[in-house]
Structure formats: structure tokens, C-alpha cells
Amino acid sequence: xxxxxxxxxxxxxxxxxxxxxxxxxxxxxxxxxxxxxxxxxxxxxxxxxxxxxxxxxxxxxxxxxxxxxxxxxxxxxxxxxxxxxxxxxxxxxxxxxxxxxxxxxxxxxxxxxxxxxxxxxxxxxxxxxxxxxxxxxxxxxxxxxxxxxxxxxxxxxxxxxxxxxxxxxxxxxxxxxx
Amino acid sequence: xxxxxxxxxxxxxxxxxxxxxxxxxxxxxxxxxxxxxxxxxxxxxxxxxxxxxxxxxxxxxxxxxxxxxxxxxxxxxxxxxxxxxxxxxxxxxxxxxxxxxxxxxxxxxxxxxxxxxxxxxxxxxxxxxxxxxxxxxxxxxxxxxxxxxxxxxxxxxxxxxxxxxxxxxxxxxxxxxxxxxxxxxxxxxxxxxxxxxxxxxxxxxxxxxxxxxxxxxxxxxxxxxxxxxxxxxxxxxxxxxxxxxxxxxxxxxxxxxxxxxxxxxxxxxxxxxxxxxxxxxxxxxxxxxxxxxxxxxxxxxxxxxxxxxxxxxxxxxxxxxxxxxxxxx
Numbered sequence: 284x285x286x287x288x289x290x291x292x293x294x295x296x297x298x299x300x301x302x303x304x305x306x307x308x309x310x311x312x313x314x315x316x317x318x319x320x321x322x323x324x325x326x327x328x329x330x331x332x333x334x335x336x337x338x339x340x341x342x343x344x345x346x347x348x349x350x351x352x353x354x355x356x357x358x359x360x361x362x363x364x365x366x367x368x369x370x371x372x373x374x375x376x377x378x379x380x381x382x383x384x385x386x387x388x389x390x391x392x393x394x395x396x397x398x399x400x401x402x403x404x405x406x407x408x409x410x411x412x413x414x415x416x417x418x419x420x421x422x423x424x425x426x427x428x429x430x431x432x433x434x435x436x437x438x439x440x441x442x443x444x445x446x447x448x449x450x451x452x453x454x455x456x457x458x459x460x461x
Numbered sequence: 462x463x464x465x466x467x468x469x470x471x472x473x474x475x476x477x478x479x480x481x482x483x484x485x486x487x488x489x490x491x492x493x494x495x496x497x498x499x500x501x502x503x504x505x506x507x508x509x510x511x512x513x514x515x516x517x518x519x520x521x522x523x524x525x526x527x528x529x530x531x532x533x534x535x536x537x538x539x540x541x542x543x544x545x546x547x548x549x550x551x552x553x554x555x556x557x558x559x560x561x562x563x564x565x566x567x568x569x570x571x572x573x574x575x576x577x578x579x580x581x582x583x584x585x586x587x588x589x590x591x592x593x594x595x596x597x598x599x600x601x602x603x604x605x606x607x608x609x610x611x612x613x614x615x616x617x618x619x620x621x622x623x624x625x626x627x628x629x630x631x632x633x634x635x636x637x638x639x640x641x642x643x644x645x646x647x648x649x650x651x652x653x654x655x656x657x658x659x660x661x662x663x664x665x666x667x668x669x670x671x672x673x674x675x676x677x678x679x680x681x682x683x684x685x686x687x688x689x690x691x692x693x694x695x696x697x698x699x700x701x702x703x704x705x706x707x708x709x710x711x712x713x714x715x716x717x718x719x720x721x722x723x724x725x726x727x728x729x730x731x732x733x734x735x736x737x738x739x740x741x742x743x744x745x746x747x748x749x750x751x752x753x754x755x756x757x758x759x760x761x762x763x764x765x766x767x768x769x770x771x772x773x774x775x776x777x778x779x780x781x782x783x784x785x786x787x788x789x790x
Binding site for chain 2 (some may be wrong): 286288289291292293296299300304305306310312314315316317318386387388392434
């Protein structure tokens with residue numbers, strides 16, 4: 284069985300290899316080699332991480348920020364689906380995401396210089412992705428890209444579509460059509 | 462040492478699986494290596510237990526059941542005292558004659574409320590060179606490069622340097638004299654010289670560390686203990702003593718990081734002349750002027766099952782607000 288750490292690692296590595304820029308994230312057990320991007324709760328002004336949210340990986344491609352959540356089974360993804368939908372739907376959370384990137388100078392560096400535009404256009408500028416071990420019977424939710432990976436190979440597909448081993452073109456197509 | 466490598470005999474013990482996968486990708490010679498997770502204290506094979514006695518490294522590579530390399534990876538810039546948190550695990554490897562590599566940024570941007578460029582505490586480079594000489598075992602710091610904005614590179618190319626070192630070492634049959642080890646040793650020496658030239662204080666101990674005549678220490682011991690303690694006899698054989706002062710209070714003295722790691726750095730830089738912690742040309746005394754003996758023993762016992770055991774790893778003793786605890790001759 285492919286564990287969550289392995290899914291996280293190969294998602295990161297193979298996106299990088301495909302030319303898709305991974306800009307941040309944190310593996311399941313913490314201790315990240317990547318910048319940690321943590322969204323503070325929009326209603327919370329005090330210090331601390333209570334109520335905050337973070338995604339496992341963040342990547343940028345074609346001017347879109349990809350939120351990626353990794354799990355070791357499709358049966359565990361619903362919480363992550365809800366979280367990512369909320370981040371994209373809720374202007375407060377989208378703003379918190381821009382603030383978290385800006386704190387590490389990642390917003391402007393990756394083509395998102397203006398907070399107001401990022402929040403206003405969040406449906407176009409942010410896209411959700413799930414990463415799991417290969418599970419042919421599983422259909423991702425509408426609007427999500429599914430990465431299926433283990434140590435051997437990585438493929439991607441959307442709901443109702445077939446798997447593709449060409450990450451770059453598949454992600455580009457997904458963003459063009461999302 | 463040169464031997465025909467059988468990759469299936471390689472085992473990667475890792476603190477987290479993704480770290481093990483990352484390490485395996487550094488060399489095609491590791492592609493058949495198997496993985497084991499470093500467990501909690503008392504749950505690992507005896508050899509692993511010995512190597513994690515001070516602290517857990519990210520990677521321990523075994524060949525034929527013998528440890529051949531310890532590696533620690535961090536994206537944190539080793540400025541100031543940060544580096545101390547990871548020194549113990551490196552030293553422990555060297556004590557067991559296992560080469561140790563630290564893969565870390567030498568310079569990179571720190572983010573947050575007070576964003577700034579952070580530079581390596583260059584003393585650590587001299588510390589590694591001294592550790593290598595004293596244990597006759599390679600101790601390397603390999604740079605995790607940054608881009609032109611001082612942001613850490615994370616596109617995969619950051620691994621080129623560390624990959625070359627690890628691959629060359631394995632390909633050489635774990636030869637401590639392999640080219641990459643000595644190329645990086647030279648780089649460390651050059652970096653130390655360059656950084657001290659740019660920032661003179663790195664060529665001297667920091668303000669918290671004083672090198673004093675041992676007779677001065679004798680006076681401090683008498684004064685703190687109200688005249689009830691004198692200088693231990695064998696300490697008097699060393700004319701000088703390094704006093705490392707930490708301002709911890711009684712309320713906040715139950716801690717190790719980063720001080721327990723920094724004691725190793727100052728020990729190797731200024732005191733040690735042999736592989737055993739007792740091999741010193743200067744005494745090393747840890748000074749806690751705001752903590753009493755009673756409170757110290759309560760908060761930081763010499764208990765192998767806790768991290769506080771690190772306090773007892775190398776110093777000759779502790780100078781406390783009301784006296785002295787002697788640890789070794």
C-alpha cells in the first residue's frame with residue numbers, strides 16, 4: 284500500500300519534473316523542505332495557529348494557483364474537498380491564502396501581485412487537486428483534478444476522463460477548461 | 462576502503478518516509494535500498510539506538526547491517542543559535558566513526574514579521590572541520606543553494622551538490638577519502654575564511670562564551686558556593702577554561718535547544734583535543750547564574766530516556782547560582 288508520505292513526495296517531485304512550479308507545502312508529518320503556507324482564520328486577529336488552514340502542496344501553472352491535498356486513500360478525501368471548496372468559495376479564506384503567500388513573498392513572485400484581484404478572481408485563479416494512490420474506480424468531484432501516484436508512476440485525470448501520464452499537458456488542459 | 466557494492470544490502474533508516482525517498486533519489490546506486498523508520502527510543506536495533514542517543518537524525522544509511530552515513534537536512538538557516546539544535550546528532554555519528562553530513566542553506570531569506578537575509582554562523586564551519594580532525598571521520602556541511610533573491614531553491618536543482626557527494630561516497634565503496642568529501646572540506650575551509658573576513662566576530666567566541674584562566678573559574682566556584690566548593694583537582698591541570706553562560710531562569714530552565722547543541726560547537730572549537738569528551742586542552746563549564754543546583758537537578762536530570770541527557774554529554778561541569786555540579790574530570 285502506498286502511504287500518504289509517498290503520495291506527497293512523488294506528487295511534489297513529478298510536478299517539479301514536469302515543469303510545474305511547486306511553491307510551498309508541508310508533508311503529513313511536518314518538517315517541510317518547502318515554504319510553509321498557512322492561512323489564518325479570516326475572523327481571527329490574535330496570534331497562533333488555531334483555526335488556521337494549510338494545504339499539503341501549492342503549485343503555480345499558467346497563472347493559476349493549484350491547491351493540492353494528498354491522502355493514502357480516496358475514502359479519506361472528503362474533508363480536504365470541503366476545505367478546498369471553502370478556500371476558493373469564501374473571499375475571506377481566499378484573502379487569507381493571499382496573505383499567507385505574501386508573508387513569504389510568494390504572491391508577487393508568482394504572478395499574484397494584487398490581493399483584491401486575487402480575491403475577486405479566485406474562481407479562475409485557484410484550482411483544487413487531489414492526490415491519491417492509483418484507484419481506477421474513484422471519480423474525483425466535478426472541477427477537481429485527480430493525481431494518482433505511487434513510486435512507479437504518476438498520472439492525472441478529471442471526472443469522467445481517462446488517465447494521462449503527460450502531467451504538463453494534462454494540467455494545462457485542466458486549467459484551460461476549468 | 463573500496464569494495465564491490467551490492468545495492469540490495471543498503472537500508473535507509475529515516476525519520477520520515479518522504480525524507481527517505483528524497484535521500485534514495487540522490488543516487489541511482491540507492492534505487493534498490495530498502496526503508497526502515499527510526500522509531501522511538503528503545504524500539505530500534507541496538508546500532509540505531511546508539512546513533513540516536515543524543516538526538517534523531519533524518520537519515521542513517523546502513524550497508525550490510527553497519528551504519529555508513531548519517532545525514533541531516535534542514536531548510537532553516539543556521540544563523541545565531543539555530544544550528545545548535547542539530548549538532549548533537551552529528552557529533553554522535555562521529556563518536557561512532559560514522560561520517561555525518563548536514564545539508565543546509567548557508568544564506569537565505571527568513572520570512573515572517575521581521576523578514577531578512579540570514580547568513581550562516583560561520584563558527585559552525587570551523588566546528589565541523591575540527592570535528593573531522595578530532596574524530597578522523599568526515600563531518601561535512603553542504604550548502605542548500607538560494608536564488609538571486611536569496612529564496613531557497615526547491616525546483617529539484619538544489620539537490621545537485623548533495624547528490625554528487627552522496628553518489629561519489631557510495632560509488633567509492635564508502636571511501637572516506639572520496640573526491641567529493643575532500644572537495645567539500647576545502648569549500649568549508651574557504652567559506653569559513655571568507656565569512657570571517659567579511660564579519661570579524663565569527664573569528665572569535667560570541668559574547669556568551671569567555672575563555673578565562675582556570676584560576677578565575679576557581680574564584681567563581683568559591684564565590685557561588687559561599688566558600689564550600691573548590692576547583693576540582695583535575696580541572697586545575699588545564700590552565701584555561703571556556704565558560705559558556707546561559708541566562709535561563711529557574712522557571713524556564715527545563716529546556717535543551719539550542720544550548721545543548723551549541724556546547725558541542727564551543728567544545729570542538731576551543732576545548733577538545735581528542736575523541737573522548739574528557740580529551741580537552743581547556744575545561745568546558747556551562748554557567749547558569751540564575752538557576753540553583755536543586756532546580757537544575759529537578760529540571761534537567763541525567764536520564765538517558767530524556768533529551769536532558771544531552772546536557773551531560775561533553776561539559777566538565779555546571780556552575781550554578783549556589784555552587785557546582787561536576788560531570789567529568
